Amino acid sequence: MIRKLMLAALLLASCGGSNADTADAAAQRRTPxxxxxxxxxxAGGCFWSAERDVEAIPGVVEAVSGFAGGRVANPGYMQVVRGGTGHLEAVQVTYDPxxxxxxQLVRRFLRTIDPTDSGGQYCDRGPSYQTAIFALNPTQRREAQAAVAxxxxxxxxRVVTPVRAAAPFYAAEAYHQDYARRNPAAYGRYRVGCGKxxxxxxxxxAQAATH
Incomplete structure (x- = not known):
């Protein structure tokens, strides 16, 4: 409910935003x-949190919020949250090896989520908020399985987070990208209210990656 109210407010605000605002946000995300x-x-539950937490890991260049693991090409946010597409909220991470x-990245990621929760993450419940590691090649699969073990x-x-096969990634709408950075007060209330x-x-x- 908290997230739905915040999303409604965000959608209203974005209707008044200009193309320049969106372009500026995109430009700020670009790093060498x-x-x-x-x-x-x-996939780490709410991609607002996953993006924020993964980008805080040293060596990560960028994280992009989106969807993966479903049956529909180019899904929209409302399609996914209504259910039936099979997608999880996910982040595509660019990192410097x-x-x-x-x-190491997988180990750090696991400590930003509750990998024992099969029904979602924190206050966000339902299939689209389930966690997963999508292995993009055989080496990633071996290393991810070792980290999960x-x-x-x-x-x-008690860990239920699966290592899944590679899947297409679809970026979410612009208003979801860098949500925590662009809306620190609103995101802070969401994070506290959600109990993450x-x-x-x-x-x-002591191993928890809290912020």
Whole structure:
């Protein structure tokens, strides 16, 4: 309910936004990419949070909010949240392998989510908010499986986050991109109201990636 009210307010605000505002936001997201940049694809519940938390990991160049794992090409946000497309909210991550390996990135990502929750994340419930790691090649699959197995040992066999096969990624609408950075007060209220950091501390203790 919290997120639905915030989304309604955001949609009203974006109707008054100009094309220049959208262009400025997109320009601010662009950062120089190393020549050897690589890509990862994660589903971590609400992509507002996933994008924010993954971009805070040293070595990550950019995260883009969107959808993956479904049956419909180029889905819109409202299609996905209504259900039936099979997509998860996801983030496409560009990272510098000279600064962080894929295995390290997966381990850090797992500590930004509750990998023991099969029904969504925090206050966001339903299939589109389930977590997953999409392995884009055999090496990623091996490293992701190793990271999940390690997390499962730490969390005493309770991990349900799957390692899934590669899937097409579709970027979400512009108003979802960099939501936390562009709307810090609103996002802060959402994050506190959703109880994300409190739950992360319950699950991961000192290893939790809270903000």
């Amino acid at each position: 990419r190393p020549a050897n940049a690589q890509t990862a694809l994660f 000279a600064r962080i390996s894929y295995g 390690e997390a499962n040992r730490i969390l005493r066999g 950091d409190a739950r992360l501390r319950q699950v991961w203790g």
